[in-house]
Amino acid sequence: MTKRKPIKKAVFPVAGLGTRFLPATKVIPKEMLPVIDRPLIQYAVDEAREAGIEQMIFVTGRGKTAIVEHFDVAFELETMMSERGKDLSILEPTRAVPGDIITVRQQVPLGLGHAIWCARAIVGDDPFAIFLPDELMIGSPGCMKQMVEAYNEVGGNLISVLEIPREEVSSYGVIDPGEENGALTVVKGLVEKPPVEQAPSNKIISGRYILQPEVMRTLENQEKGAGGEIQLTDAMARMIGSQPFHAVTFEGRRFDCGSKTGFIEATIALALEREDMGAEIRAITERLLGR
Numbered sequence: 001m002t003k004r005k006p007i008k009k010a011v012f013p014v015a016g017l018g019t020r021f022l023p024a025t026k027v028i029p030k031e032m033l034p035v036i037d038r039p040l041i042q043y044a045v046d047e048a049r050e051a052g053i054e055q056m057i058f059v060t061g062r063g064k065t066a067i068v069e070h071f072d073v074a075f076e077l078e079t080m081m082s083e084r085g086k087d088l089s090i091l092e093p094t095r096a097v098p099g100d101i102i103t104v105r106q107q108v109p110l111g112l113g114h115a116i117w118c119a120r121a122i123v124g125d126d127p128f129a130i131f132l133p134d135e136l137m138i139g140s141p142g143c144m145k146q147m148v149e150a151y152n153e154v155g156g157n158l159i160s161v162l163e164i165p166r167e168e169v170s171s172y173g174v175i176d177p178g179e180e181n182g183a184l185t186v187v188k189g190l191v192e193k194p195p196v197e198q199a200p201s202n203k204i205i206s207g208r209y210i211l212q213p214e215v216m217r218t219l220e221n222q223e224k225g226a227g228g229e230i231q232l233t234d235a236m237a238r239m240i241g242s243q244p245f246h247a248v249t250f251e252g253r254r255f256d257c258g259s260k261t262g263f264i265e266a267t268i269a270l271a272l273e274r275e276d277m278g279a280e281i282r283a284i285t286e287r288l289l290g291r
């Protein structure tokens with residue numbers, strides 16, 4: 001196995017307005033909505049840490065400071081809890097190592113590609129990960145850890161993919177798949193939000209990426225793509241051929257927390273599995289269903 005430059009940085013685009021969850025997201029960033037008792041952003045950050053990532057780069061915008069506060073030390077809260085003899089371990093994953101949370105701003109919502117490009121100075125010349133926190137990935141190991149393991153084998157660029165019903169592909173980035181080898185598929189092409197009849201497959205990009213820093217140069221003079229936005233998918237597509245590009249089929253479950261129904265599904269699924277409440281939630285659900 002060749003020694004690869006390790007993935008130590010991750011970019012989290014969190015500048016989106018979250019209009020699909022209004023009025024809940026009028027003041028609260030959508031990334032702070034909790035699935036049970038953990039905000040969505042924390043699932044992504046925990047997944048990053050599990051994969052060995054240290055620097056978390058948030059691409060934020062107006063009204064998003066709660067995300068950064070969440071990973072700070074809440075001094076008054078902790079003091080009060082210690083004085084009352086309460087266990088502080090629940091807060092442990094929210095205390096970032098000093099200096100490991102970095103924010104950059106995306107002042108205007110010009111698209112996902114533009115959001116990632118806003119982090120170019122922090123990413124520098126290192127390969128880096130991207131997490132779209134709307135996509136909640138539950139696996140053991142987590143999605144990014146599975147990808148880092150694949151990256152250590154093949155290097156280059158990797159995206160996580162999953163298969164969905166063909167009629168739904170036009171909401172996503174879709175891959176043109178080449179040769180398959182276990183969980184790895186060679187990516188021959190990528191297209192953002194194609195009409196169903198033009199989609200090269202039903203394998204969609206599911207919100208996790210490991211990319212080489214050259215993508216920032218590609219994004220530099222990127223034209224607008226699907227939906228009039230600067231698309232990350234278009235920049236990645238331009239790198240195919242000059243750098244290795246693979247898709248990893250994630251072994252685990254994915255919840256689309258960008259939609260209300262997906263969010264509720266995630267909440268129910270994870271609650272049913274929790275040791276502290278699973279049995280109770282099952283009983284409640286069955287009662288509600290009249291069983």
Ligand code: G1P
Pocket residue numbers: 112132134135171172173174192204205206207231232233258
């Ligand atoms: C983005 C990406 C798309 C990907 C999707 C996953 O789209 O552009 O390629 O499949 O996330 O959720 P968005 O949901 O921001 O429109």
